Structure formats: C-alpha cells, structure tokens
Amino acid sequence: MTNHWIDIQHADVILAIGSNPAENHPISFKYVEKAMDRGAKLISVDPRFTRTSSKADTYCQLRPGTDIAFMGGLINYLLENDHIQREYVVSYTNAPFLVDDAYDFNEGIFTGYDEGSFSYDKKDWRYQQDDAGMPLRDETLTHPRSVYQLMKKHYERYTPEMVCDITGSAIQDYMEVARQLASTATRDRVATIMYAMGTTQHTTGTQNVRSYAMLQLLLGNVGLAGGGINALRGESNVQGSTDYAILYHILPGYLKVPTYQNESLAAYNEKWTPKTNDPKSANWWSNTPKYITSLLKAYWGEKATAENDYCYDYLPKRSGNYSFIPLMQRLQDGGFEGMMLLGTNPVVGGPDSGAIVEGLGKLKWLIAADLWETETSIFWKRPGVDPKTIDTEVFLLPAAASVEKEGSISNSGRWSQWRYKAVEPPGDAMSDAYMVSELFHRLKALYEKDGGAFPAPILDLAWDYGTGHEPDIDLVARECNGRFTRDAVVKGKSFRAGDQVPNFTFLQNDGSTMSGNWLYCGSYTEGGNLAMRRNAEDPTGMGMHHKWSWCWPLNRRVLYNRASVDMDGKPWNPKKPVISWNGATRKWEGDIPDGGWPPMNEGDKTKNPFIMIAEGYGRLFASGLADGPFPEHYEPMESPTHNLMSPQQCNPAVVTPGKLGDADKYPYVGTTYRLSEHWQAGAMTRNLPWLAELVPDMFVEIGERLAKWKEIEHGDLVTISSERGRIQARALVTTRIRPLRINGKLVEQVGVPWHFGYAGLVTGDSANVLTTAVGCANTTIPEYKAFLCNIEKGGKDA
Amino acid sequence: MATVKKVFSEIRGYHPFIKFLMTMVALAVIASGFRFVFGLGATTNLNDVYPWGLWIAFDVVTAVPLAAGAFTLGAIVHCFHIKKLEPLVRPAIVTGFLGYSLVTVGLVLDLGQPQRGWHVLTNWNVHSPMFEVSVCVMAYTTVLFLEFLSPVCEKFGLHLPLRFLRWLEMPLVVAAAAISTLHQSTLGTFFLIAVNKLHGLWYTPLLPLLFWISAISAGLAIIIIEATSSHKWLGYANESELLRILSRILPWTLGLYLAVRVWSLLFFSEGPYFDRPGLSLLFCLELLAFLIPFVMFTQKRVRTNDRRRAIAAILVIVGLVLNRFNVSLMGMMDPNQIYYPSIIETTVTLGIIAAHILFFVLIAKYFPIFEHHPETVDYSIPDHVEKVKSAKQAG
Amino acid sequence: MSTANKKNMSFLIDMTKCTGCRGCQVACKQWNQMEAEKTEFFSGEGYENPPAMSEYTLTRIKFRDFEKNGQNEFAFYKEMCMHCNEPACASVCPVGAFKKTKEGPVVYDDKLCIGCRFCMVACPFNVPKYEWSKALPLVKKCTGCHDRVIEGIKPACATTCPTAISYGPRDEMLRKAERRLAAHPDRYVNHVYGKEEAGGTNVLYLTSLPFDELGFKRVTMRPLPGYTWQALRLVPGIFLTVGGGLSALSWINHRKDRIRAEQQNKTTQEPDTTESSAAEEEGK
C-alpha cells in the first residue's frame, strides 16, 4: 500500500478492482464505509457480483484477465477528454519525457522482442538524453516522442466499444466508472484503488497493477490522503515476510539477491545501484551499498570485514528463477531429494495441484511445519492412493500459532505492530523461530564435526539471539533495526559501538553499522521497540496515528507524500493535507515527508517526490518490466476468444506452458476466489467447527442461464473439468454470476472458491486441480484467476 | 400375592374394549418413557417453529374445555338450582377430575422441566396467562378432587368426611365455577400474545370470552354424550329426560357463541381472512360444527331424541376441538413448514383419551357415581352443623 | 416506554453497512461457547448457514440473493433477540424466568424455567429456541451479552463487527439512526425498525431494502404484554363477580328452597323451576 487502511476514509472515489475487500479484508470496509458516509462513491469491478459489489454505488462486470483493456479504456477516456491533473502530470510524472526514437510498438509487440526466448531486449525503451545525461522533457506534452503522446497513441485503440467487447462490461456501467474516476482529476477530489489477487494472479499481473498506477498518476492521486494505489496484502504478515525476503529474488528490504554474475560486492553494487545524472533526483536506491554492507554485517558480524568483502562470497548467488512454479516443476521432474515446507500447503494452494501432489511422491523426505495435518502432509494417504506405493518419509513438525509466540507483524499499510504471546503452544508445538534456530545449531554442529565443502557461511554466521530455549525475539528485532559495530560519528552525531542506529539514513557502507533490514532501521531505536507503541493520539487529524506502532520507512504513513502538495508545498487539497510546507519554520508539517527537501519551487535545493525511482518521477512509461513499457492487453493463457486488440494472443514474455485447453472442449471461463468464511488452503478454518458450519462444502457458483442449459439445480452435485483435471462441487445457482458478451458472443463464467481439500473437518475437492501452472511475466505469480473449464451435472464418478 | 392374583383375574374378566383401552394406555406409558430418555426433539415433531404441538393443542387447550362439564353443571344445579339435573353431576365431576388429572399428565410430558412445576407457586408472574392457568388448574383439580372424594367416601362409608365434604359443596361449586371461568377464558388469553402469528380468522381480542362460552357449550355437550353412552354401553340409567332439559340450554350458549364469534370477526379482527385456502376450509368446517348443532338444538325433535341429541352434541365437540386446534395449531401454521404429530405424540394423546375412558368406566364400575340418593342427603346449609354433630354423636 | 428505557443499551444495526462477513455470528458462538452445527451446502440464499437460529445459534446472518429490476441484490440481515422494551417473553413466562434488565438486555434464568415454551410462542420475532436434543431441555436465546455489558464492554457481536453494529444508549442510537436517515435519504428505507415495533426494542435496524424483503417480521407497534394484560387484568374482577354472583344466586335459591320446604306440608311440589319452563318455552 502506498497509503494505509485508515487513510481510505479520505477517498472521494474508491475503486475496488481485482479485490473483494468486504469479504477478504473486512476491516478495510470500516474505512470504505466511513468514506461513503462522507459521500464517497464505491465502484466494484469484478467478474462476480460479490459482497463488496453489494455495497457499491457502481458495479461493473468484467471478464477475468481483461483489466488492462479495462484500464486502457479509462486512460484513453482521461486523455481524450483531458480529465487529467495536468500540473501534477507535468511536474511529478515522466509524461513530458522524450522516448528514444528506436522505441516502437507494432501488432501487439514492443521493440526488441525475441520470439525464441519469449523475452525483450529493453535497451530501446529509454529516454532521450542531453549531453549531460539529463533526460529530455517537453512540458507542453505535445512532442510526438513524449511519453504523454506515445501513451495517448497507445491507448487510442482502447475505445469504450472495443474495451467492452473484450471485457464484456455493460457500456453504461463502464462509462459510469470512467466518469466517476475522471471526477477526481481535480485538485480537491481523490480516488483510491484497492486491488489484490484479482489483479495480480494473471500472466499480465504486474502490468495490471501498472495500469492502475498510471491511472492514478494521470489523475494526480498518488501521494494524497485517500489516494494512492493500495495492494490489499494477503496472509496476515505477508507484508512483513516480503519485507523480510520471503521471495527468491530479494534480500531483506528488497535488496536484490545477487546472481552468479555478480562476482564481488563491487560488482553487485555496480549492477544493482541505480544511477541518475539529475541532481534533483534523490534516487534512494543509490544507498544500496550501505544497505547491503549493513546486511552482510548483520549476517556474519565480526567475521564480515572490508577485507573479505563483508563475507559477500558467503551469500548464495542465484542462477535462475526459483519461484513457485519452476520449483514445483522441478519437484515433478524428480529434481529434489527433500523439501521443507513451513506454513504452506501447496497441494491445495498451488496451481495445477494434481501435478504437485504427484511430485511430492518423488521426494525421499518431506518436512512440514504446520498447525494442522494438511493435504500436503497427508498427501501419502490421500483418497484414491495406496500409502504403500509412496516411499516419501514425512515429518510433521507441530508449529505454534501466531498467538502462541511473540513478534512483529506488518500489515498492508506497512505498520509493524508488536504482538505478545497470549497462550502457550499446545503439546509439542514450537515456534518457527525455534525450529529454524534448532536446525541452524544442529547443522553447525554437524559442519563442525564432519566439515564439508563450504562450511564457513554456516560456521561464521552471527547467531546472537541469546541462550534460551527459543531465540530471543527481542534481540532479533534489535538486530533487524541495526546497531553500530564500532564508535562512529555520522552526520555530526557520535555513536558508541552497540548503539542502536536511529534510522537508515545513518547506515554506512564501511562496516560501522549493521542492520538486518534497512527498511526497518528506525523501528527499534535507543528509545525502544517502536512497534510496541499503542498511543492512539492523532495530532494530524488525518488518522495517521504516528505514535501507534511504527511503519516503514521512517514511520512515514503515506508514501510519495511530497506529490500531495503543489509546487509551493501547499496540499493540492488543503482540506485533506498529508504534509504541508511551513514557510516560516521552513519545515514540513503533518506526515514524515519523503525527504525533508523544500518545495519544488525552490529550484536546486529540492528533490523530485518519487524518491525510490531513479529519475524521481512517477513512471507512466516504465522501462524495467519484462513485458513492455506500457501495459498492453493480452488474453489469458486460456481464453474463450482471440485477442481483439492485436494478433498477439497472450503475453509474449510468458513461456507457453503445456496442458492448455481450448474453448471448444472447455467453453467456460473459470475463476477462483476466496470467501470471508475460509482462510486460504483451509487448514486454519476447515478445522474450526464454527467456521466449517458456515461453508461446509466445496461449491461452484454459476449463473442461471448456464444452470438451465445444463439442467443443473441449486445444490446439485456437478463436475468441473479443465485440461488439468476434474473436481466435483455443489452448484450454487445465482444471478450474481452472469454471462459476458464477448465480441458479440455470450460467454458463461464458472466461479470456484479455492479453500477446499481432502484434509480437515470438512473436506472437498480443490479448485487448483483445474488451474494452469503459468505465471506473470514479471513475478511468476500463477494465473489462478482465468482458465477454461467445462461443467456437467453429476459428481465426478457419475 | 393373593390380591395380585385377584386383580389379574378381575382384569381377565373385563370386556375386550376395556382391555384395548388398557393396551393403549400401556403403549402411551412406554411412549412417555421414550420422551424422557431421548428428549422432546427426538420423540416429537416439535421444533423451534412449532414449540407447541399436539400435546398442548389437545391435551391442554382442548382437554380443559372438554372437562368443563363439571363446573357448568355444578353451577346449573347448585347455583341456578336446577336440582333435577343433580344425577348428572357426579359423572360430570368424575369426567372433569379425570380430564384435569390427565391434563396434568400431558403437561408433565410436555414441560421441559416438569420436576420444576412447583416453581409456579414460588415465582409468581401475574402477567402470565400461563401462571394464571397453572394456578387455576391446580386449584380446580383440588376442588374436583374434593368433589370426587364424595363417591369415594360413600363407597367406603366414611361418614364424617362425607359430611364435611357436603358442607364444603356449595363453596366448592362456586369456587369451581369462578376458577373455571378464569382459566377457560385465559386459555384464550394465551393466544392474545400471538399477534401477527395467529391467523386473522381466529385472532381476536375476544378470544377469552369465546373460549369461555364455547367451553360451557362443550361441557354441556360432553355431559350429553357421556350420559348417553353410559346408558348405551354401560347400561346405566337412561337420563334422557334430564338431557332434554340440559339441551335446552345449548341453543343459548351456542347462539351466544356464534353471535360473539361473528361480531368479533366483523369488528375486532384484522385480516387477512381468506388468504390461505386450507385455513379458510378449516374455518368453515369449524363454524359449521357450531352452526349445525345450534340449529339442531333449537329443535325439539332433536332435543327429545336420544340419537339426534347425541349427534348434535358430538358436533359441538367437533366444533370445539376444531376451534381449539385451529387456534393453537393450524392458525399458527407456517405455510412453509407443516407440523404433524409424531407417532409418539399421537400414541401419548390417544393413550390419554383411552385413559380417560378407561378410568371413567372403572370408576363407574367400582364407585357409586351413578347411584344417586338425593333423599338420603340433606343439602340445606343451616342444617349441616347438626348433621355433623349427630354424626359425631352416632360415632 | 418511559424514560427509563431511553438509556437502555441498544444495538443500531445498519444493514446497508453490513458486509455479510458473519464475524458476529462466529463471535457469538465463541463468547457463548456454543456448539457448531452440522450443516450441508447452504441452507438458504447466498451462503446462509445454519438453517435457522437454534439452541446452538443465537444470532445469524440471513442472506438475500436475488435480482430486482435487473439489479443484483445481495443483502444481509442479522437475526437476534430484539431485547424488547416490553418483552412478550418475559410477560408470558409463568415463573418469570425472563427479565428485562435495567441495562437493557432481556435475560433468561435457566434455574427457574419450567420449560413450557410459552416464551417461544409469545415472542413476536420467534427468538427463543429450545434444546430439543435434551431430555430436560432449556430455552436458549441471545443474552444481549448481559455478562459483558455489566462489565462495561460491548456485546461480542458488536465488538467484532467491522462496520454495521453500533452500541449505546437507546436515545443516542435512535438519534444516530435518524441522522443517517436524514443524511442519506436515498440509501435507506425511511424507517427505523425497532423504534416502534413491538412497542420499541433495544435492537434497531436500518435497511435499504423494504423490511419484509429482507425477512424482517411484520409485527404490531403495540407492546405485546398489553395484549394479554388487557384480558388478564380483569381476572380479579371476574373472579369476584362470578364467585360473588354465584354465591348470591345460590344463597337466594337455597333460601327460596328453605321457604318452600317450610311450606311443603301445605302444598304439593312443583316439578319445574321457573327457569326451566322458560327455557322450554323458548325451545318451542
């Protein structure tokens, strides 16, 4: 989230697209409704009429996987009718930038495409520069090579009629959405976008998000209270775990994982530290060397010295894509001896799960740390399988639940809140920290005893978390913030060895500081663990509550907040200030500003507001993505129609997977989603009688017309099939799921919740048996939300 | 042992119908056992939509007016002083006493916590019609019991208590009538709370009045039926003459009932009336079951003919039963979820009816309820002291 | 009722703000440690479950899932005890097991209950439920979380609800409801359900759909106890009238008797009383 939950109340228009906040983020709705009580309009854009839609002023249906078409049309509408906040666009975005003449877009393909490798050479997607290396700009936005004009041209093709033909939206609903959003192009109105998995779980997921961001930039809505672009994060601490490197390609604080080409720390820094020639660009990532050095110091402590590159060599270097889908592919290919799963249940949650469960049988051993027996840990005795035929040895480590241990949890708004242990874990259950720590100690003992090919990274690891039964979480939190490793003077302040670093602006690349996660530097200062704060006071009156917990970065509640003010530092909308410049004190008031530099009109003393971006401007044209600088509509991997926008059917930067079905055999668009009543792969809710009673059976939602056609009655058992497999479910026949008119043809939808599996108190078939193991070009998040399927009356065995 | 044997041989000699009744009662006892072992949910078709079913509708709401003969007749004979009808009184009292006792049995089965029934005596809620009825039923059963003690004392020749009971008779009769007026009508009050639940054809603020008047009619009708059948099947004296007198009262009570019923429908009820065909039909049947006997009883050839009179009386009972069922069950039926009694509920209720007939027959067999000796008894109030005194002296 | 009720703690449940998340339903089960029910598929429209309020379920979200004028309606309604100002349940209970507390909630004393189920028949909202599974069953009903309220905390369902439930003194809740009606006339049906229903309740509802479309009961606006009380209050009078009347009547008749008996020697007895001959005449 650029903003935070409480801030949603300040929006004038709320666009819930690709998310279902009423069901999946119920608390967020408190603030949605606060805004609505003030007169805000809620728009729900979803293939299904959800509990969010039921509260919306405007509901617009769209076909799964067509968000870019939808957004492209909106962008076109804004540009055609000049509903943009021009001053914002000119001053804060890269709309005026001139793009290299070599850049082009043709027949659905951007310049630089290589068909063989499904990838782009992105070198031509760059700005024109002057001799000093400064990008060329045309603030009139009229230059034909300006981002603005290129964008306009790109989205001209997305006429409302064309868009609705692709998305299946009713054109009057669509135009209403356009009008509502356009109304926020003024200074005093703001829209927020709440998105989640309906957006991201597509082969075009990242570009879907980009298209939302572009819309918000054009409307001048980023950085403002009630604005921004807000990812409603999923698992309760998924924000924290991504901050702390749960993904294969990032280190804590979103530092890049080195690849095998980054042979030394210098090479790493050279490769991953972005550069700019613009003195007005803060280019925050230029601090990368400080952060990586401090991280290495946290990992290997005393052992990490300038001489040995701070043990940079100890860091594993990646040589490929280790994301979920390729890992599971390798599993199925017999590429792993063992697997350790902590708090995850891929047999229910993974795409094409039938193949995953087959793959598990190829392991010698499997360790699952979980609160429950899950489909994954009992895969060897799943229905229809003879346990004798499976040789895998399975270890189930009972894990302590969140309330049975202490630690921090970071919510979508980036607030890190400390939680205390409420009860002792039952039986033998242990915290994950204990398991990992124990694993470390035993591995270390083995390496000490038996040696090994490369024992140093383990033997030298600084593991200073006390001598208790469990690692001392307080010490972990202190280390994440970081401390001085020796006496030092930074920015005129002197520190002693062991002092907590006040915040990341004090971190150094000379080994004098260490920090487990630079983003969290500032969370645990000499003043204590700020995540523990529970002071509800709100002097800003804007619901920022700076003394409630702590949020990264630097307790800044709204990211890019320096874009919320005009050139003089006055809020675009003085009624809802995030920050404002006090000319007398020459200080910002309100939120912690994105850097304390004075307003834009102060010439070279200032910096551009988008400090995390090398050029300092919000990107309407983004050159770093795998699949193009502008989001372009491609059909999902499995689609009931050909691409109306271009001859390029699917995202060209995604490798075509096997096991694809076609619309003749599987005529219906399938999509998967969540329910308020269940949690994820279901172990945590299908085992709780109170929740099981609410939704006890796997079901499928279909429209009345399809039901009639297939002679399916409400409650009937039906079989849904895709190229990957077949599942059975009870039919919920409802008008909330309607067929879509796509390119003149009615296409039916089939909606399946993905919470069921064969383990637990209530069981049912898993939706993921149907889904495709193909991911987003940039993140490889699986395309869970759009696939083709068929549905027939009667159970699987009928 | 000997007595047991004697009892058995006595029973063996009973008429097959009596044995049949005994079997019914035995079955009901077993069924009641099930209720306590497995709970109300498992054994009845009661549920949260139908918290009250057959047991309340019949065993309480209907049985109580059916047992109204005692107080009606008591009042007629003793207060209105139609002494001629005296011979009918005792059987009526027995019927009443049996009726109320069995109501209590029904209640014990139906109550969730019968063992706490006495709470009614310690935790008064005067706003509760149920409280009112409970207290009345207890009081009235006691009254009936005392009245019923007369034949018992006679049988065993207990003169002193008999005298005492005789002395009590008048107050008891008055109390019985007053108490009955209250609880017969209060049974109607029960359903006044069911605003928006009881169908417009039955819901009226005059329900208590209607319940009372119809109970009187039913009480009279029951006496007619009981006397006629005692004569026909048990061979007791033919009280035809008396019943003729009694049946002269019925057109009045029935007429009054019909008038109030129509009046209340026209002026006190709020529709809708004929929105549900099933209920409309029941309403018509019920009305006919009052209207036809009303017309019949106005005719002398009905009143004087044993058979016709009995038929008319039966119709009154049918009307009453229909009415009580309609008010307490059918009129509150949820159109989406129909209630019908379970086997166990039915068995118990049939058993209770059987028990009633059985006990009546047996009591009639062993106690002097049909032998009437008015000449041996002096009812005059001022004399009783002497009588008791002399009895004492004699003793 | 009177001023006493203005401060009764009340729920204001704004169905236009309810997302049907059913947090309240589960929180209620947790606080009251109620057993889960065995359910199958869904038992009503939408995701409705369990099929009804019951001995295991004191509150429940009813779902409405239908199309109206081409528009989808996906609406929710929280069923629970209304905590009537003048509760019918309390008025009919023969042993006074139901009581209106001074805080507002209508509570049930399971130590007193004899199990007659009159409360169930009487409640205009069909709230009290019965332990049908037990041999000696008791009544179950939303307690209004009286145990929490006397400790100064909100009921479990109100605490859990992210959006729809406000809790506070009745007059405040009514004012709040009316403020909302005034501020968003297009959003609401212009009526506060529970303000007058059944004589006023401590649960107040606002909705966007007509109340009966959501499954709200159409109930009288008069407090229910009055309906029976108007008859019951006559009880002492009737008792005295009937008792007294009959006593007098029989005294007179007996007196007549005695006088007649005294004259017996002189005259022969007349078989008919005046009354019976009158009746006979009428019969002709």
Ligand SMILES: Nc1nc2c(c(=O)[nH]1)N[C@H]1C(S)=C(S)[C@@H](COP(=O)(O)OP(=O)(O)OC[C@H]3O[C@@H](n4cnc5c(=O)[nH]c(N)nc54)[C@H](O)[C@@H]3O)O[C@H]1N2
């Ligand atoms: N109760 C509950 N809450 C949860 C979770 C849970 O399991 N249960 N899970 C948590 C987790 S981990 C996550 S990631 C979040 C996810 O939160 P959400 O993203 O809100 O969850 P989903 O229901 O998967 O998807 C949201 C909606 O996207 C719609 N959709 C499908 N395809 C498309 C599309 O192409 N375009 C658009 N615009 N919409 C589409 C679906 O119909 C669905 O209603 O929820 C979190 N919250």
Ligand SMILES: Nc1nc2c(c(=O)[nH]1)N[C@H]1C(S)=C(S)[C@@H](COP(=O)(O)OP(=O)(O)OC[C@H]3O[C@@H](n4cnc5c(=O)[nH]c(N)nc54)[C@H](O)[C@@H]3O)O[C@H]1N2
């Ligand atoms: N078809 C389809 N598939 C999807 C999605 C979709 O929208 N559609 N959504 C995807 C998304 S967004 C996500 S996030 C994934 C989630 O997929 P998973 O992460 O596999 O699913 P969860 O059920 O959240 O698994 C978490 C497990 O952790 C256990 N657990 C809970 N607390 C602890 C703890 O403290 N320690 C340990 N060791 N275990 C614990 C729980 O019991 C549970 O079994 O699923 C993805 N799968």
Ligand code: SF4
């Ligand atoms: S994180 Fe917890 S409290 Fe927040 S919306 Fe989700 S379930 Fe509710």
Ligand code: SF4
């Ligand atoms: S709603 Fe029913 S149970 Fe609740 S207080 Fe009112 S009458 Fe009593």
Ligand code: SF4
């Ligand atoms: S069932 Fe219990 S609480 Fe209900 S009215 Fe009867 S005694 Fe009172």
Ligand code: SF4
């Ligand atoms: S007030 Fe308490 S008992 Fe009543 S529904 Fe709410 S949580 Fe349940």
Ligand code: SF4
């Ligand atoms: S908790 Fe609130 S929003 Fe959720 S279902 Fe209950 S009343 Fe509705």
Ligand SMILES: [Mo]
């Ligand atoms: Mo997620």
